Amino acid sequence: MLTQQTDFQISKKDRQFVGAHLLVAISALTVGSLYGPLQAFEWSGLDLYGLLEPIGLGDYYKGLTIHGVLNALVWTTFFITGFLTLVMIMGLKRPLRYPKLNRVGFWTMVVGLVMAAIPILAGAASVLYTFYPPLEASWAFYLGLTLVVVGSWIEGFGFYLTMAEWRKDNPDSRSPFIVLAALITMVMWQFATLGIAVEILTMLLPASLGIIDGTDPQLGRTFFWFTGHPLVYFWLLPAYLSWYGMLPKQAGGKLFSDSLARLAFWLFLLLSIPVGFHHQFVDPGIPVGWKYIHSLLTYGVAFPSMLTLFTVVASLEYAARKRGGTGLLGWIRALPWGNPVVSAQLLAGILFMFGGIGGITNASYNVNLVIHNTAWIPGHFHLTVASAVTLSFFGIAYWLIPFVTQKPLWKSKWATIANWTWFVGMLIFSNAMHVLGLLGAPRRTELGKAPYVPEEWSGHLFRMSFGGAILLVGVTLFVLIAARTAFQRQTLGEGESIEFPIAESLRDPQLTPIWLDRFKPWLIGTIVLIVVAYGPQLIEQIGNAAYNAPPFSP
């Protein structure tokens, strides 16, 4: 991982700016992850929430909110904006065009985080990370979340302006793939978050301030899932960026196809958003036909997902064969499994294969009924956000933290152990959750206190909490390695630096078709598809909206 200096040098200020994102992200992960095992233990009958009662944090649903908001929203958003900032700077080999703008974005996110955290900790926002109305939280929670989103938008605008300046200087060059991927991620995020922006500003915030008397839960859920599903792709695309644009290099090979990589990202932009009704298959008030359309469009997302599987695995196979790997599948052994940066992303990819399979079940209009609102769902998204994303981010952090701090990774072997611990823990945990879901165990429920838990669940509940305990060990190791790396006294030796990994493509990217490097047709397509897939239903639901569901503050 150590190499000689390259021509472009990022400034110390910019490294510290990226580092500040990571500090907030990993702090959030640390606190949020402590609640995961507590929930798992509670389900299997070991209620440890009492230990947190003296400091006012002993409530199950408060804990579930902290776990979801900090891990699914804060850890991811701060890590992603920091990572993408570095991708923009290093990918374009130039500093941000307006660094102050990006700093305003970051601090807006921090203020929002503090504003949302206070009511959560005070028990005034135990509404889980989906905050469905008519559940009502303090106005500060909604305003805080809004500021986090607005801050990330501002950082995105800083990326666009930096790219515009680069394009002016390089009118005929293909944009670097990792930069294009970062920009598509941010554009998709800005389109997607319009849903919760409207939900919060027109319904939840006014209701929490007493400006309106109630909410329309149906409309609220429709707005939420306009954002909620592409939110998954906001988490996943930066991991894909690394899998396509960095991992091949880290594994000793090249990107198999620059064109396929770009096509997959464009298709994710096109198809991530108009699929939200597949989260609302059992909601009344949405005609079956529209649910079918969204179900089919969700199957459409499977296409770029399969492109990703093929292209990333082909890049890895190329690397492995260059390292001497042979056989139809024997080459897999030749990958550099001892490098924690690589092994984290390989293991993340393996877990994600099962996440993809579960996702197809979720998307199927009739089969979804078997698992809807059961433990299967958190089992599924622990394979996406907590595996494909989080484990990949572990791997990215193992070079990113050394890169921004200019300090070597502390105990590389421990990092490999952390990866495998997380992998094994998640296999056990998520499998048990999926099985429990098939047996009918509900999600979002304090099962340890439920009188209806049948005997046949108990073995799986134990397995699930055992997996949760292993996951706690894995994340503790990761946080320890991250903290010791960042705060150790040892620095890099004279003339050494940490490589910023950019995978070369097998074909010259300049040969990639121009339409895979231009935003206009894809932006038009995205807007048209959103209008077609959501427009008629939004017009009907907004036209028939009845803000008459009285708020309920848990």
Place this chain on the structure above:
Amino acid sequence: MSDQVGDVAREEEFHPRGTIAVVAIFVATLILLWLSIYLILIARGVTV
């Protein structure tokens, strides 16, 4: 870069046979697991 010219030529001829096998195994697993959930749905019967 004579090596590089050779490399590029070899690289562009790279056929990811192993990748096709991995994708085939994945698709077969997907079909089997999806079908198993579908059978659970059928076994539970129709509710109207």
